[in-house]
Amino acid sequence: MTYNECQHFVCYTTARERVRRDEKGRAVPQDRIESAGAEAIRLKTLSKPGYVEHEELFYLIVELSRHISTQFDKLMLRHRLTHSQWWALMHIYKQEGLTQSALATLMQMGRASAGALLEKLAAAGWIERRPDPSDSRVRRVFLTLAAIPVFEQMQAEGETQFKVFLKGVTLAEERQLIDGLRRIRTNSEQHDASSALES
Numbered sequence: 196m197t198y199n200e201c202q203h204f205v206c207y208t209t210a211r212e213r214v215r216r217d218e219k220g221r222a223v224p225q226d227r228i229e230s231a232g233a234e235a236i237r238l239k240t241l242s243k244p245g246y247v248e249h250e251e252l253f254y255l256i257v258e259l260s261r262h263i264s265t266q267f268d269k270l271m272l273r274h275r276l277t278h279s280q281w282w283a284l285m286h287i288y289k290q291e292g293l294t295q296s297a298l299a300t301l302m303q304m305g306r307a308s309a310g311a312l313l314e315k316l317a318a319a320g321w322i323e324r325r326p327d328p329s330d331s332r333v334r335r336v337f338l339t340l341a342a343i344p345v346f347e348q349m350q351a352e353g354e355t356q357f358k359v360f361l362k363g364v365t366l367a368e369e370r371q372l373i374d375g376l377r378r379i380r381t382n383s384e385q386h387d388a389s390s391a392l393e394s
Contacts, residue, residue: 256376263360270352274345279312281349284342287322292335295324321345 268278286301287293293301299309313336316322321342327333361369 263356266359267352267356270355271349274348274352276345276348280316283309283312283316284321284338284345284349287336287338288346291337294327294333294335298336 264278267281271278271281283298283302286298290301295310295313296306298313299306302309304312313322313324317324319341321339323337323339324334325337327335364372
């Protein structure tokens with residue numbers, strides 16, 4: 196079905212149901228309606244250079260992120276670690292010494308929720324909160340030696356995921372992907388900083 200034919204769809208309402216017909220008055224099956232609509236959208240996007248590739252890239256990033264997170268959640272449940280717990284530990288490991296407020300922002304959590312999460316991690320003995328040398332009211336978050344076994348479990352499960360998700364991907368391709376994603380992240384961070392200044 197062409198784009199022009201899609202544009203000439205007419206809806207007829209009956210007492211029982213809404214039936215969609217083409218320009219010749221023939222009833223169109225529901226599956227044809229949906230595919231025609233998708234085709235019309237694709238035809239419009241194809242007229243914009245690079246749009247399809249950009250859309251596919253962003254869609255893949257979001258879907259892959261969700262899939263990796265879901266799979267890792269299942270693996271970590273065997274070690275009685277929730278998503279929030281292992282995600283917080285990874286953030287602390289990557290940027291040790293951040294304040295509780297900064298961690299909350301980084302993890303896109305409210306301060307109260309982040310505080311409750313950190314309390315649980317501290318109660319487990321995996322983190323400690325030290326006073327800031329220049330401001331005793333501020334607490335900075337650090338890992339403890341007790342967190343080492345937890346990270347050993349996370350690394351072991353991570354290696355399992357690497358083998359599954361990176362099968363057939365060369366080291367050179369992986370490095371190229373990392374470089375590209377880092378540039379995208381930098382652009383996003385710069386945009387956020389600029390928007391914050393304008394507001």
